[in-house]
Amino acid sequence: MRILPVLAAATLSSALIAAPAAASTPVLGPTAYGYGGGIATVDATATGAGLDVLRHGGNAIDAAVAAAVTLGVTEPFVAGPASGGFLVYYDAKRHRVSTIDGREAGPATMTPTYFIDPVDGLPYDFQEARVSGLSTGVPGALATWDTALRQWGTRSLAGLLRPAAAVADRGFTVDAQFQQQVSDNLAAFGQFDSTKALYLPGGRPPAIGTTQRNPDLARTYRQIAAQGIGSFYLGPIGADLVKTVQHPPVSADPVGTWPYPIRPGVLTMDDLAAYRVRQPGPTVSDFRGLKVYGMSTPSSGGTAVSEALNILESANPSAADVTQVLHTYLEASALTFADRGRYVGAYTSPEVLKKLASDRWGAQRACQINPAAAMTKPVAPGDINASGCTPTAATLTPDNGLSTTNITVSDRWGNVVEWTFTLEQFGGNGMVVPGRGFMLNNELTDFNFAPTQGTAPDPNLPGPGKRPRSSMSPTIVLKGGKPFLALGSPGGASIITTVLQILVNRLVLGMPLPDALAAPRASQRNSAGIQAEPAFHTQYGPALTALGHSFGPDMAQIGAATAMEFTGYGGIIASAEPVRRGGGAAGVVHPTH
Ligand code: GLU
Numbered sequence: 001m002r003i004l005p006v007l008a009a010a011t012l013s014s015a016l017i018a019a020p021a022a023a024s025t026p027v028l029g030p031t032a033y034g035y036g037g038g039i040a041t042v043d044a045t046a047t048g049a050g051l052d053v054l055r056h057g058g059n060a061i062d063a064a065v066a067a068a069v070t071l072g073v074t075e076p077f078v079a080g081p082a083s084g085g086f087l088v089y090y091d092a093k094r095h096r097v098s099t100i101d102g103r104e105a106g107p108a109t110m111t112p113t114y115f116i117d118p119v120d121g122l123p124y125d126f127q128e129a130r131v132s133g134l135s136t137g138v139p140g141a142l143a144t145w146d147t148a149l150r151q152w153g154t155r156s157l158a159g160l161l162r163p164a165a166a167v168a169d170r171g172f173t174v175d176a177q178f179q180q181q182v183s184d185n186l187a188a189f190g191q192f193d194s195t196k197a198l199y200l201p202g203g204r205p206p207a208i209g210t211t212q213r214n215p216d217l218a219r220t221y222r223q224i225a226a227q228g229i230g231s232f233y234l235g236p237i238g239a240d241l242v243k244t245v246q247h248p249p250v251s252a253d254p255v256g257t258w259p260y261p262i263r264p265g266v267l268t269m270d271d272l273a274a275y276r277v278r279q280p281g282p283t284v285s286d287f288r289g290l291k292v293y294g295m296s297t298p299s300s301g302g303t304a305v306s307e308a309l310n311i312l313e314s315a316n317p318s319a320a321d322v323t324q325v326l327h328t329y330l331e332a333s334a335l336t337f338a339d340r341g342r343y344v345g346a347y348t349s350p351e352v353l354k355k356l357a358s359d360r361w362g363a364q365r366a367c368q369i370n371p372a373a374a375m376t377k378p379v380a381p382g383d384i385n386a387s388g389c390t391p392t393a394a395t396l397t398p399d400n401g402l403s404t405t406n407i408t409v410s411d412r413w414g415n416v417v418e419w420t421f422t423l424e425q426f427g428g429n430g431m432v433v434p435g436r437g438f439m440l441n442n443e444l445t446d447f448n449f450a451p452t453q454g455t456a457p458d459p460n461l462p463g464p465g466k467r468p469r470s471s472m473s474p475t476i477v478l479k480g481g482k483p484f485l486a487l488g489s490p491g492g493a494s495i496i497t498t499v500l501q502i503l504v505n506r507l508v509l510g511m512p513l514p515d516a517l518a519a520p521r522a523s524q525r526n527s528a529g530i531q532a533e534p535a536f537h538t539q540y541g542p543a544l545t546a547l548g549h550s551f552g553p554d555m556a557q558i559g560a561a562t563a564m565e566f567t568g569y570g571g572i573i574a575s576a577e578p579v580r581r582g583g584g585a586a587g588v589v590h591p592t593h
Contacts, residue, residue, distance in 0.1 A: 030578040031514045034588030037411035038574035039063055040562035044585035045172060046070040047576075049163060050409055051587040053155065060411040061089070061153040062160065064419055065145050067407050069164040072141075072438065073217060074172050077181050077427045078405045078490070080438040081220065081232065082241065084140040085404075085421025086295040087148060088282060088474040090483050092414030097293040097476060098151075101278040102144030102421070103467040104137025104443035107267045108274070114462040115449035123449035125260065131188045131430045133245040133265025135442035137468070138275040141421065142229040147277050152415070158225035165221035168437070171213035174206045177582040181426045182206065188430035190255025191262060192248065195432045195439070203255045217437030237436060238272045244433045244440060274465070285357045287313055288507065291478040296353065298346040301420075301473030303356045304496045307339060308332040309503065310362025315369050319508055323543040324371060329504050330524040330549060331369045333497050334379050337526035339365070340496075341452060342381035345459025346467045352384060364389060374548035378526045403427075404472065404490030408562040410483070410572055412589065416564070418474035418486045420495070444468055473499040485513070487563035494531065497523040498559035506565075513565040514575045521558040524549075531555050560584065 028044045028051075037060065039050040050067035058066070064087075072080035084104040090097050106114070115129050116122065129135055149157055182189065182205035189195040190203075198214065199206065206212055223231055232238050245265040282293040283302030287309045294302025311332035317324040343352055355361050365382055367389040368375060404422035422443070429442040446468035451458040460469040471493045477485040485506065489498040498521060505516035520535035529552025532541070537554050545551070560581040565573040571592070576584025 028585035028587045030576045030583055030586055032574045032586040032588040032591060033572070033593050034591040035570040035572060036589030037063070038564065038572050038586065038588035039067060039407065039409045040564060040574045040576040040584060040586040041067050041071065041407045042405050042560055042562070042576065042581055042584045043071060043074050045074045045167060046407070047585040047587050050407070051589070053160070054411055054589050058155055059153065059413060060409045060415040060417045061148050062155040063411065064407060064409045064417040065149055065153065065155075065157065066160045066163070067409065068145065068419065068421065069161055069221065070167060071405055071407075073164055073168045073214060075405055076214070076217075076439060078403045078422055080217070080423070081141055081224075081237070082136070082139040082428065082433070082438055082440045083421045083423050084137065084441060084443055085144065085419060086299050086301070086470065086472050086474055087144060087417065087419040088293060088295055088476050089148070089152060090416040090476050091152065095481060097282045099280060099282050099295055100144050100147055101280060101295070101298065101467070102140030103298050103470060104139055104441055105271070105275055106137050106444050106462055106464070106466050106468070107265070107271045108465050109266050110462045110464055110466065112461045112463060115445075115447065126445060128260035129445050129449065130425055130442045131191070131258065131260065132263040133248055133267070133429070134263055135429045135445045136245050136265055136267060136440045137443045138267065138271050139441060140275065140277055142224065142232050143275060143277045146229050157229070161221045161225040165218040165225070168214040168218035168221065171211040174208055174210050174212050175582065176208055178212070179205050179208050185427040185430065187256035187258050189427060191251055191258045192431050193251045194249050194434040195430060196251060196255060198432050198437065200255055214437045216435055220436045220438060233272045233275060238269060240433050240436050241440070242267055242269055242272065244431055248431055249434050283353065283357050285310060286359065289479075290484060290507070293476045293478065295472060295474055297344060297348050297469070298467040299470040299472050300340045300344040301471055301475075301496055301499070303344060303353050304336050304340050304471070305473050305475055305499055305503070306357035307362060307365070308336040308496075308500050310357070310359050311335060311366045311369070312504065312508070314359070314363040314366035317371070319510065322509065323540065323547070325504060325508055326522070326540055327371070327374065327544060327547050327549070328369060329501060330522065330530060330544070331375060332366070333500065333524045334375065334377055334526040335365045335368060335382070336496070337493070338379045338381040341526070342456060343384060343459060345469050348459055355384060372547065377524070377528050404492070404495070406474070406488040406490055406560070406562050408486050408488065408564045408574065410486070410564055410566070412570065414483065414570070416476055416483045416486050418476050418488050420472040420474045420488045420490070422472070422490065446470060471495040475499055483566045485563065485565055487561060489559040489561035491559040493525050494523040494558050497525065498561055502561060502563065513563055513573050514578070517561050517563055517575050518578050523558055527552065529553070531558065533558055557581065562586070
C-alpha cells in the first residue's frame with residue numbers, strides 16, 4: 001500500500017468537485033467503524049478517492065469506479081485499463097444482487113492447443129507463455145467501468161478518470177511493496193523498452209521514497225475521458241494494445257536475461273471490437289440461514305465457496321472445537337477443488353453449476369470427511385450423476401497464483417459493491433504499451449495448457465473467444481434479505497480458500513470481522529501438503545498433523561482481503577488487512593470511533 005498523506009486526499013477532493021473540499025480525510029487505517037457508507041482497498045490513495053466520492057454524494061458504484069481507476073495508477077501491476085475482473089452488486093432499492101463478468105476473452109482464433117509448442121508438442125513453460133503476446137486477453141476493465149456506471153452509477157466515467165489522471169501526473173511515493181514487485185519482475189520487465197523506461201530507471205527498480213509518475217497513463221485516461229471507451233475497443237488505444245501484443249517491444253539492450261523466446265500474440269482489433277461484458281445471475285446458496293451470493297462462471301469462485309460452505313454445514317463441526325472446524329474447512333476445500341477441476345469452466349452447464357452449489361451435493365461430499373483422520377490428497381472429484389456418497393482416489397494438479405486486488409464499497413443508501421480484478425500475475429505479461437503507460441494482462445494463462453482430467457473432458461482448455469476459469473470470489477452475504485457481509489481477496493486459486501476461511505472465522509468461530517481477516521491462513525487446494533502461513537502452521541500444525549494432515553512449504557502471506565460487515569442502522573465495519581501486502585486502507589463517511 002502507499003500511504004495517503006492527508007494533503008493528497010484534500011487535493012483529490014478539490015480535483016473531484018468544484019465546491020471547497022470537506023474536512024480532510026483522516027489517516028486511513030486497516031479498519032474503520034461508522035455509518036453513511038465506506039470503502040476498503042489495498043491502497044490508501046484509492047480508498048481516499050472512493051471515500052471522497054461517497055462524501056460528496058456519489059453512490060457505491062461511483063466510488064468503486066473511482067477507486068478502481070485510481071488503483072490503475074497506484075497498483076499498476078494488478079490493475080488498469082488492460083485488467084479484467086468480476087463485480088457483484090447489491091442494489092438496495094431493488095433488493096437484487098447482480099454481477100458483471102469483465103473477464104478477459106481470448107482471441108477468436110484461439111484453439112485448445114494454443115499453449116502447446118508446435119515444435120515439440122509440449123505445453124509451454126508457464127513463464128514462457130506468460131511473458132508473450134499469447135497470454136493477453138481482451139481486457140474487460142473499461143467495459144466494466146462503463147457498464148457499472150451506466151446501469152447503477154450517478155457519475156460519468158470521464159469525471160472519475162480525471163482525478164486519477166491527476167494522480168498519475170503528480171505521482172506517488174514508491175514504497176517497499178512496489179519496489180519488491182518490480183524487483184521480482186526484473187528480468188521480465190527488463191526485456192521491453194517501454195517497461196524499462198517506466199519502471200527500471202537506470203536499469204534498476206525505483207528507490208523507495210522516490211516519486212513514481214506516469215504521464216502516459218494520465219494522457220490515456222484523459223483520452224478515454226474525452227472520447228469514451230470506443231477509443232479503446234475501437235480506436236487508437238486498442239490499436240496500440242494490439243500492436244504491442246503482435247509485436248512485443250523487445251529491447252535491443254535488455255536488463256537481465258530471459259530464458260525463453262518472446263512470442264508474439266494473435267489478438268486483433270476485431271477481437272477488441274467484439275468484446276462485451278456478460279451479466280450472469282449470481283451463484284446463491286444457503287449457509288445457516290444466510291444467503292451467500294457469488295460470481296458465476298467463468299469464475300469458479302461462486303460455486304466453490306458455496307460448495308465448501310455446504311460441505312461444512314453438512315459436516316457441522318462444533319464451534320467450540322477449533323481443530324475440528326479447521327480440519328473440516330481444509331477437507332471441504334480439497335473436495336471442492338477436486339470438483340472444480342473436473343467440472344467448472346467458462347461453458348459449464350447451469351444444471352451442473354446448480355448441483356455443485358446445492359445442499360444435497362454438499363451432503364454427498366461431506367460424507368467423505370472423517371473427523372478423526374484426514375483424507376489422502378489429492379482426492380478425486382465426485383460423480384455429478386451419482387446420488388450416494390462419492391468416492392475418493394485420483395491425481396490432480398492444483399493451480400496457483402499470486403497477484404490481483406479487491407475492493408469493498410457501500411453507500412448511505414445501502415448499495416454494496418464487491419469487486420475483484422487483476423492482470424493475473426504481478427506485472428501481467430511484463431509489457432507496458434508504448435506511449436500508453438499501462439501494462440498488459442497475462443490472463444489467458446489461467447487456462448489449462450493441456451488436459452488435466454485424464455480421460456474426462458477438461459472444462460478449462462482454451463477455445464475461440466473463450467474466457468479462462470478464474471478463482472476470483474467477490475461475495476455478498478445477506479441476512480434476512482439485507483447485506484450482512486461483503487468480502488473478497490486476491491491470491492490466485494487461494495482466493496477461494498481465503499474467502500472461505502474468513503467466512504469460517506466470522507460465521508463459525510464467531511470472530512469479529514477485523515480478527516477474521518487478520519487471523520493466520522491456510523489453504524488446501526487438493527494437494528498433498530497444506531499451504532500455510534507460518535503463524536497458522538505454528539499454532540494449529542501439531543493438532544492438524546495428529547489428524548493426518550501434511551503441510552507443504554509455508555507461504556509468508558496468503559491473500560490480501562477487504563471486507564465489510566453491516567451492523568444495523570446503516571452501521572458498518574470496513575476492514576482491510578492490517579499487515580499483509582503492507583496493510584490496506586479502510587474509510588467510512590461518518591466515523592464512530
Ligand atoms: N488470474 C487469477 C484468477 O483469475 C487471479 C490472479 C491472482 O490473484 O493471482 O483466478
